[in-house]
Amino acid sequence: MTALQDNLAKLNGYLERFRQSGIQNRIAGQDATGAGGTFQTISPVDRSVICDVAQGTAADIDAAAKAAAKAFSDWRDMPATDRRKILIRIAEGIEARAEEIALCECWDTGQALRFMSKAALRGAENFRYFADQVIQARDGQHLKSPTLMNVTTRVPIGPVGVITPWNTPFMLSTWKIAPALAAGCTVVHKPAEASPLTARLLVEIAEDAGLPPGVLNTVNGFGEDAGKALCEHPSITAIAFVGESRTGSLITKQGADTLKRNHLELGGKNPVIVFDDADLDRALDAVIFMIYSINGERCTSSSRLLVQDTIRTEFEAKLIARVNKIKVGHPLDPATEIGPLVSQEHFDKVTSYFDIARHDGATVAAGGETLGDEGYFVRPTLFTDANVQMRIAQEEIFGPVLTSIPFKTEEEALQIANDTPYGLTGYVWTNDLTRALRFTDKLEAGMIWVNSENVRHLPTPFGGVKASGIGRDGGDWSFEFYMEQKHIGFATGQHNIPRLGTL
Numbered sequence: 001m002t003a004l005q006d007n008l009a010k011l012n013g014y015l016e017r018f019r020q021s022g023i024q025n026r027i028a029g030q031d032a033t034g035a036g037g038t039f040q041t042i043s044p045v046d047r048s049v050i051c052d053v054a055q056g057t058a059a060d061i062d063a064a065a066k067a068a069a070k071a072f073s074d075w076r077d078m079p080a081t082d083r084r085k086i087l088i089r090i091a092e093g094i095e096a097r098a099e100e101i102a103l104c105e106c107w108d109t110g111q112a113l114r115f116m117s118k119a120a121l122r123g124a125e126n127f128r129y130f131a132d133q134v135i136q137a138r139d140g141q142h143l144k145s146p147t148l149m150n151v152t153t154r155v156p157i158g159p160v161g162v163i164t165p166w167n168t169p170f171m172l173s174t175w176k177i178a179p180a181l182a183a184g185c186t187v188v189h190k191p192a193e194a195s196p197l198t199a200r201l202l203v204e205i206a207e208d209a210g211l212p213p214g215v216l217n218t219v220n221g222f223g224e225d226a227g228k229a230l231c232e233h234p235s236i237t238a239i240a241f242v243g244e245s246r247t248g249s250l251i252t253k254q255g256a257d258t259l260k261r262n263h264l265e266l267g268g269k270n271p272v273i274v275f276d277d278a279d280l281d282r283a284l285d286a287v288i289f290m291i292y293s294i295n296g297e298r299c300t301s302s303s304r305l306l307v308q309d310t311i312r313t314e315f316e317a318k319l320i321a322r323v324n325k326i327k328v329g330h331p332l333d334p335a336t337e338i339g340p341l342v343s344q345e346h347f348d349k350v351t352s353y354f355d356i357a358r359h360d361g362a363t364v365a366a367g368g369e370t371l372g373d374e375g376y377f378v379r380p381t382l383f384t385d386a387n388v389q390m391r392i393a394q395e396e397i398f399g400p401v402l403t404s405i406p407f408k409t410e411e412e413a414l415q416i417a418n419d420t421p422y423g424l425t426g427y428v429w430t431n432d433l434t435r436a437l438r439f440t441d442k443l444e445a446g447m448i449w450v451n452s453e454n455v456r457h458l459p460t461p462f463g464g465v466k467a468s469g470i471g472r473d474g475g476d477w478s479f480e481f482y483m484e485q486k487h488i489g490f491a492t493g494q495h496n497i498p499r500l501g502t503l
Contacts, residue, residue, distance in 0.1 A: 007113065007332040011103045015050065022052035023196055025060055025220055026203045028067035029213025034221065035059040041196055044110035044340040044347075044376045045331060053196050056221035058229035061188065064217035065235040068159035068186040071214030076156050076184040080135045087131035087182060089209035094124040094174075097205060101170055104197045106331040109166060110340035110376065113332050115294055116168075123174035123202075129458045130182035130478070137183055137479050140486075147495035154483040156184030157261065158237035161230040163223075163251070164199070165242045166192035166342050167297040167398075173202055176240045177216065179478035188236065189218045190227055192243075194343050196220050223247065231255045238262065238481065242299075244396075245422070245467045263471035263481045265299065265463060267396040268424030271417040272302035273439070275410075276310045278429035279451070284315065286453040287402070288322055290427065292380050295338055296400035297346075299468075300425045300447070300454050304393060305404040306413050312406045316365065316384055319404070323366040326380045326400075338400055340375040347376035350399035353392055357383045360390045362403070388416045396422070410435060418444045424464035425454065446472075 001009075022038060024031035034054030041050045054060075075083070094101065101120040106113050140152035162176045169191060180187050191199035203218045219226055231239055231254035238261035241251050248264040255262060272290065274283045290302040307315050331339035341347045347370075354368045367381030380400040383392050392403045407413040417426060426445040430436050440448045446464040449455065456462070459475035471481055 004330055004333040007103060010099065011107055011332065014100045014104055015107070018051040018197065018200075023054060023200050023220060025054045025056055025064070026200070026216075026218045027060070027064045027214075028071075028217065029207060032060065032063070034219075036221065036225065039193065039222075041108065041194070042343070043107050044342050045107060046374045047344075047376075050108065050197070053193070053220050056190070056219035056226040058225065060219045060221070061190075061226055061229040061233060064188045064219050065159060065230070065233045067214040067217050068188050069235045071212060072156075072159055072186045075181075075186055075212060075215050078184075080137075083182070083184070084131045084134040086210045087127050087134065087178065090206050090211070091124040091127035091131065093205035093209050094120060094127065094202075097201065098124070101198050101201055103332065104201065105168075105170055105195070106339070108195045108197045109169065109342050110331055111168065111295060111297075112336045112339045113334060114336070116331075119168050119171040123171045126171070126174040126178045126458070130178040133179075133476075133479070134182045137483065147492060148489040149492050151488045151490065153486050153488070154479065155486055157482055157484050159186045159188065159235055160238045160240060160482065161233070161236045162187055162189045163227055163230065163239065163241045163243065164189070164191055166194040168294065169195045170198035170202065172242050173199060175473060176242070177202070179473070180240070180482050181211075181215065183479055183482035185482050186215045187217065188230060189216065190230055191218065191220060193220065193222050194346075227251075228254055231260065232258065234258050236260070240481070241265065245469075248469065261481070263473070264469045265471075265473065266424075266467060266469040267398075267422055268299045268301070268464065268468050269304060269394065269396050269420045269422045270300060270302050270425040270427070270445070271304045271306050272427035273306045273407075273413050273417060273429065274308065274311070274315065275413075275428075275430040275432070275435070276308040277431045279431065280311065280315060282451070283429040284318055284322065286427065286429070287319065288326075290453050291402045292323070292326055292338060292400045295341060296380075297342065297398055301398075302425070302427050303397060303402060304417075304420075305402055306407050306416055307404060308413070309406045309408050312404075316382075316404055319402075320366050320382060323380050323382050323402075328371055328377055328379060338380055340377045341399060342376070344376065346398070347378070350397055350401065351378060353395075353397050353401060354381070357386075357390070357392045357403075360392065362386045362390060362392060365404075367400075388419050394420055410439065414439060414442055418442075421467040422464070423466035424468035425449070427453070
């Protein structure tokens, strides 16, 4: 039996219960049908139906929000050491079921197993990291003044809504839910409708670990119904969202009447800038990894290559040769590097840019084609002879598609890099330290890596500027979102209080 056949056999075992009973919403520790009936989740590998999914509506969101509100005070007031133990047990549960999570995620999203096997374990790492922050999360400062002992502390903001995307759903769900729970908040989670399987696994693992009913509730459904209701619900104090920039704008509007706090991790059109003094072999590896891994379906992908004209011909030639060797195949095959795109809708969007590029005058130097007729497979694609005005240089394609743009000078590279509505990440390759300092200071991005691909370190802030989002995840920045700052002043003596009405 090949590794692919072995993985398929294991997957079928994991999926059997979903085929039999579908995916239900989970509210207050109980399964619940959706008031909107059901919808089907489809595998992008062969367009087959995986199972039926409960379709939540405003009524289901209302029930989940009320459950979260009811559970909030007990979860908030639970001793920090007890909450920490539960979060650690959730991490252990994720590790115990990592294979199941990875295989289900691959089948549901089309992502290659070589990346999703690590994504499940990163989810466990997220819970372990924030579990270790639980005890000091509410610690504050002592700010002495002449007449007062001023003390600050933090308290959990209340029930929160978490809306997660379809690209790496399990890991990104833990990224939001783990710090919310660590802070003492309760959660209503609306997963992306295109990839709902592992959200169900997460709530099961959490409850098996001892998370009280109602602390984590999962409602499946569509953004225009369940998502909108979550953003508008008066019992939900904040929304943490990962997804498209235009959806982030809608979420802000929907939460305005209830003065929702929003954390928005949105889109990107991230540049990787390669100067001629860089280590070009390492830069080539990083350029390829950061756009073609995870099917190119990630917000931090370096989808624009800015390459100095003195090295452009040689660098692009090596790039084309490598891109044409990337293995596209079944996501459960360990040799596969790129799997199918997540859905018909997204497949149509990504492939539409092949003609857009040609129409605007770019060269399709590699790829630009679909593969097979069963799933949503495309060849990894490279556009050359592009300029900053082209749509392929401005719009987020969110697939395995790279646009190469030449530049002459450092000043021109900076102008091109900043000339988009987005500002999530940037990647700079140079061995000139002073140039790196100058360039990163002026580059409009929330996160920048120099001579490196994206290497995520959990204590550091994650987030973007401009149309790429509002707020930061990671370390104490997560607690700043999920908690309210409180100040208490204690008089240290009988200071003078102005007296009125004594005349």
